[in-house]
Amino acid sequence: MSPLWSGRLETGLDQRVFEFSVLVDRDRRLLPYDLEASIVHVRMLERQGLLGETDARRLREALAEVEFAPDGDEDIHSMIERVLTEHLGELGKRVHAGRSRNDQTAIATRLWARDAASQAARSVAELARALVDRARVDGDLLLPGYTHLQRAQPVPLGHHLAAHATALLRDAGRFAAAREAANVSPLGAGALAGSSLGLDPGYSAAELGMDAAFENSIDAVSDRDFLLDFCYAATVTMVHLSRMAEELVLWTSQEFGFAELSDAVATGSSMMPQKKNPDVAELVRGRAGIAIGRLTGLLSLIKGIPLAYNRDLQDTRPQAYEQFDAVTEAAAVMALAYATLGFDAEAMGAAADDGRTVATDVAEGMVTAGATFRDAHHAVAARVAAGERFEAPSAEQAVAARTAPGMPGAYRAQLDRLTERIEAVLATE
Template sequence: MRLWGGRFEGGPADALARLSVSVHFDWRLVPYDLLASRAHARVLNRAGLLSDDELARMLAAIDDLEEACRSGAFRPTVADEDVHTALERGLLERLGTLGGKLRAGRSRNDQIATDLRLYLRDHVRTIVSRLVELETALMSQAEQHADTAAPGMTHLQHAQPVSFGHQLLAHVHPLTRDIERLRDWDRRAAVSPLGSGALAGSSLPLDPQAVAAELGFDAAAPNSMDAVADRDFAAEFLFCAAMIGIHLSRLGEEIVLWASQEFRWIEMDDAYSTGSSIMPQKKNPDVAELARGKSGRLIGSLMSLLTTLKGLPLTYNRDLQEDKEPVFDAVDTLLLVLPAVSGLVSTMRVNTAKLESSASDGFALATDLAELLVRKGVVFREAHEAVGHLVVWCQVNDKEFGDLTDEELAKISPHFGGDVRDVLSVPGALASRKAYGGTAPDRVRDQLAALREAVDAQAAWATGA
């Protein structure tokens, strides 16, 4: 059943056969290979290479084979080198010699390039749907906590108070960029290699553009050599997947911190936590940790394919058999992780009291105090220095800003009048950050409105609505 061998006097060595076989992982391409086979059968018919009766029999056999594959009645065997070999065997079993006519004008080289594009374009839409679910979970929590003050941090040190809703939305924006990258990727991936043959096209009167349109591509590949050699679409997808993994990892890292005894910002739902086999009190953030860990796998898949591609001459080389497993693994990883992270986010309970009580810790209102002096005409450099001296004085005397008397403030700097107390309020600090993109609760609600519109459009794209 090999699709080659006419010029060989003997079969391949067992070691070569085991090395060459890919059907154990490319079998998932069955529906896409059969979809392309239907389109190819029709173009052969229009070219006069299949009669109408032969076309009807061919399409009926493909339908029957697809159902047999779906039910498990037809499976690959150890003798099938790849998905294409197995499916041709299935057609020959149903059609006899007629089944062999389908191979005219195409090669496994353009078949696999087409199948993989079809597979990815289909699964990218599912990935986008799962990303939308995570965006929605984050936005729902952000809506509830637009007015909840939280410690904003840089270098993992208290910096300035922020709306916790603002921080949650800071994780939504990277996800929207991830989706836009995938949508942009899809535009470049919407090119059909089918009709390119092994590398030079075909002398048969085929119509690659018609095949492309039938398969949902925007166009046929303009260069047959590039079409069978190109795996940019796979590498670019893996880059998008790696970036998604990085964004999930960063969110996971924050959730691990938020759920810790030191932070106690959130309580995870039991359904998305695990315990310890030895310590009865433990409630571990395994979903967040696994999301963080899976990012390395996604980055590794990208590096694996880029390394494979970097030294390949045109056109097809068997090295390209290594393109599918990283892609399949990335798809499987994302579709495994995303629902779990969405569930974790949607069910976590935010400890509002803990957040708000610590929002001003670490002299987090110092910047507001410096900006008050700037509004009074003090040069920012001087204002920064004056407030810095005030922080040192408070640390030496074990006081917070709110504990200071007017006399103590005046001793530290003549710039500090009684009006400094007007800005020593966390709600006031949040409300003052009202410029576009700021953390003021009203701006957070503006963000939410804009994000809902964007996410609705992304969801519609994913479902084809």
């Protein structure tokens, strides 16, 4: 079958150019979404009197049976029309009435992005739930909180894990916003200036469950901001996962000794028999860097494109596919790592209660007795510099003194609120 645009050009496309430009295999993910939109387009054409009832029914039935079977096709859209024409003859060609590949690819990409954002949000929420579940079991274990990677103040493990879960739920919110941005239909915009056939873009949008139809046909076919939103949400999530991964690398090192990865998520050394390596965490940390690169690449790709559609835009999709795979896979393996992590309560507790992490509490006790905090701070700092280690308050007492909402002593209330938010994300379709 000749390319859909071949009527204008007399000679065939050089095979090297064809192979350079096609994206059929990587766009396989778009097939169910393109078919869904095509079926709605056929219903709209019938509703507007542009297709008869019998022809519309035959087209819808044929579209429902299309499977991925490329045969020298330029793209998924061309493949669908070829298959329809092979099965229905001239009737198959009528599916393209009032439609360009520009709005066709835009709607399929938006439908994919809508689902991808929802799935990514659920993956992140599942990881947050794994952290909360672990916090409910081992949350009372104490460890030092750190600033500048220096021991700062004692905190319960549950408070620390809740901090990661809180950040992840912000990520879920960013994916929800990306889903909303994708949920606008470009069907009816055509190549860039719509159609004179009397289409009903609002009907198509409603049938696809989208919030609205496009406001401007030129913008509709050239807008890929929703992919930027999705890839940005994925990048921030990967950054958060990278921070968690770095922490696992530190905690499972002999220098910290706070935790040990289960055999299910650790690897050994081919040469050193004693080694147990946190490869999963290291891979997540590395892939966060690649995710940052994808986002930067997408921004650079889009920045110089004049209105309206340009072929550059086809390369936005593989970047988004890879970003989706990276964030959902990383979230899943991190959930497994935390669910099976073994904590060393003795090592963590000793570090949390080393006689210095309560120095702030000692100073605040002096404030309660009437001293200014600055004077108390200097006095306690001098005692620490002289080598003193404080026996009171204990790390447990220091935590128990901080019970205002959001503070370490109130972490279980945080877990309850986090659980409500997590379940809300998981319940969203």
